[in-house]
Amino acid sequence: MEIRRSLRPWLDQVSAGEKVLIGVSGGIDSMALAYALFQESGPRAVVAIPVVIDHGLQEGSADIAQAVGSRLASMGFPQVEIRRVEVEMADGLEGSARRARYERFHALIDHHGARYLFLGHTEDDQAETVLLGLARGSGTRSLSGMAKEIGPFIRPMLDLPRAITAAAVVEAGLVVWEDPHNSNQRFTRSRVRHRVLPVLEAELGPGISSALARTAKILREDADALDLLANQFLERNKGGDLDVAQLMTLPKAIRARVLRLAIYQAGAPAGSLTADHLAPIEALVTGWKGQGPSSLPGGVKVERLSGRLSLSRGD
Numbered sequence: 001m002e003i004r005r006s007l008r009p010w011l012d013q014v015s016a017g018e019k020v021l022i023g024v025s026g027g028i029d030s031m032a033l034a035y036a037l038f039q040e041s042g043p044r045a046v047v048a049i050p051v052v053i054d055h056g057l058q059e060g061s062a063d064i065a066q067a068v069g070s071r072l073a074s075m076g077f078p079q080v081e082i083r084r085v086e087v088e089m090a091d092g093l094e095g096s097a098r099r100a101r102y103e104r105f106h107a108l109i110d111h112h113g114a115r116y117l118f119l120g121h122t123e124d125d126q127a128e129t130v131l132l133g134l135a136r137g138s139g140t141r142s143l144s145g146m147a148k149e150i151g152p153f154i155r156p157m158l159d160l161p162r163a164i165t166a167a168a169v170v171e172a173g174l175v176v177w178e179d180p181h182n183s184n185q186r187f188t189r190s191r192v193r194h195r196v197l198p199v200l201e202a203e204l205g206p207g208i209s210s211a212l213a214r215t216a217k218i219l220r221e222d223a224d225a226l227d228l229l230a231n232q233f234l235e236r237n238k239g240g241d242l243d244v245a246q247l248m249t250l251p252k253a254i255r256a257r258v259l260r261l262a263i264y265q266a267g268a269p270a271g272s273l274t275a276d277h278l279a280p281i282e283a284l285v286t287g288w289k290g291q292g293p294s295s296l297p298g299g300v301k302v303e304r305l306s307g308r309l310s311l312s313r314g315d
């Protein structure tokens with residue numbers, strides 16, 4: 001019932017006959033969410049379509065995807081999308097698979113004209129994401145974890161512990177498939193799930209996952225506020241170049257966001273900038289000693305000219 005309740009705020013915004021999608025791996029969380037979505041979408045006459053992605057990374061992956069699709073059909077879904085993707089290794093197996101998966105998600109959202117695509121991440125997944133961000137020494141945005149809603153992607157169960165989905169699967173008698181990658185200790189997230197969080201729970205007491213998820217929510221609100229201020233600054237200073245004197249008046253937390261956003265707008269690939277990339281750009285503002293231009297991802301060049309930061313992209 002809790003899972004069904006988590007879906008209602010979004011389904012209440014969907015009209016009869018409209019389509020929504022749901023990403024289903026066949027695991028406990030996504031199958032529990034799919035079962036709840038089937039129950040909630042029917043009375044609303046909302047067309048719910050599960051999407052099963054075959055990443056082709058394991059032997060027999062096509063058979064596994066077909067088996068998951070058959071279980072969803074048996075659940076009552078009249079249409080199930082099973083799609084194979086090609087995973088191009090760029091930044092590790094997990095990141096590359098995620099990129100391929102979301103590219104296909106976006107394509108299917110466009111194809112079906114779907115209002116939403118639901119994902120089965122839980123509070124436990126959020127806690128793992130925060131710990132991974134801490135381990136990387138990431139900033140506020142990374143530590144804020146996953147958003148419950150971002151564009152068409154909805155994670156309705158982010159406030160629910162994994163124990164809820166496990167109980168729902170047992171109660172409904174659902175057959176699930178657990179990706180062996182989830183227990184493979186060579187993956188960092190798997191080690192966090194099976195080693196780090198249990199130790200924290202044992203040593204610091206129960207409720208660690210909930211506390212980390214609450215922290216993520218607070219940090220997301222802070223990051224949203226700082227990003228808003230940075231965007232407002234850029235809106236007032238359209239035209240490419242940024243006045244160094246005006247940048248100097250900003251608190252560093254906002255100035256760093258302004259610089260990052262400006263560089264992305266100049267053509268750097270989304271998500272490509274690190275603290276090491278930004279450090280020399282910050283120095284052009286606050287530690288000017290006549291240093292030359294800095295070259296950044298995407299061919300973006302930043303240099304200080306006549307009291308302004310000039311951002312350009314090479315051909």
